Amino acid sequence: MKGRVIEMDLLKQISDFLQQGDDGKVFDLTKQAIEENIAPKDILDLGLIAGMNVIGEQFRKHEIFLPDVLLAARAMYSGMDQLKPLLIKEGIPSAGKVVIGTVKGDLHDIGKNLVGIMLRGAGFEVIDLGKGVFAEQFVETAVKEQAKVIGMSALLTTTTPLMKNVTDLLRENGLNNQIKTIIGGAPVSKEFAQEIGADAYAYDAAKAVECVKQLIDLA
């Protein structure tokens, strides 16, 4: 019982320092938690993700803003980097796999990166294909990695039509029920998502996390 209290206290500290964006402290405390044989899944769920959930909620309520969310995300990564090999070793699944990328011809990736950071913060495994990604790459990777969601980003009106190539390819291969799509970027909209047959549109990274959670349940 006493051990569990100490354990919970340590995990709360991880969550608190994560919320303060203190990556050094989160790194040290995660290391300590691993050394004290606290279950990796508990460190993840009750320490890191618990902290990110608070951050996400504060962000949603406009109590904190992007720079502080990103500081917290960095702190999350400092703990996650140590935990990842242990989670894999123990066969603990993530909240779901998501393939993301900026479509071919487009080199803007800040928005896509922010979505990736927020998704990882929410416990998803993110496979980031980077910039200039072909439709086939999105679909092949999602199939190979058994990802349930493909997230596409574009910032140019000339590259947004390429998003349709992905949704078409999924439909042609009968994969559109098991692999859902979400799009984002300045020139796209909810209407455009409907027009190209994408399953969701997110106007920012926080909304993207919310949508991906819903899509994972559908897939």
Place this chain on the structure above:
Amino acid sequence: MNKFTRFDIHEIIPKKESVLRNMGVPKGKNVSNKADGLISMAMDIFSDESRPVGIHSEILKNEFESTFEGQGKNAKDTPLQHVIPHSNRLALFALTMGKDVCEKIGVLFNDNNFALGSILDAVASLSADKAVSTYERNFSNELLKRQNNQSDNTVLSYSPGYCGWHISGQKKLFQYLHPEKIGISLNDNYLMNPLKSVTGLLVSGKDKIHIFKANYPFCRSCKDASCQGRMKRIINLRKGNERKSD
């Protein structure tokens, strides 16, 4: 004839408040001390890594018609079609913050330094915008000198990708201006590299020519709407001048 401009970093670097607004922090709200410190750090990095340069060249109205036509993808009706006939001087321009600062943003993200990377991205974008304003002012002053200070013209910029001028218009603009000379290239999707680059047209004319009703079909899907702010500034300035003359 092409003219080159090397921008003074101190003149184009944004204020901390502008960076906060750009990152979605509302007026009156703030970020943690740690995040606040990163803004200063990002500004220092920008000062070290950016090489803001520009190129511009005057263009005649008839020459611009063909440039504006671009790949034939513009909206049927655009504000520029109504502005140009009443303008008196035009110049095409391109400017960039340089490749080093863009690469630095990528490096910071790769190192999980998301907050600093994201703030630097905002600083670079805002600086590019301010460099455009500097170009507007410089062109206005240049024309004023030529006319012995006898001019009340207003210079505003218009860019491909906005207000019905299709982004493919970049191609002809590049053919005329050759921004490659300052290190900007264009890909097949009309995307510039380095990313923190801007091209456009400087239009000089009476202030009223720049005022239009934002009720074009493309205005409905526009998320930028910066035209409204520019027009408001012109109208306010005009009101101020009228009050002074009263």
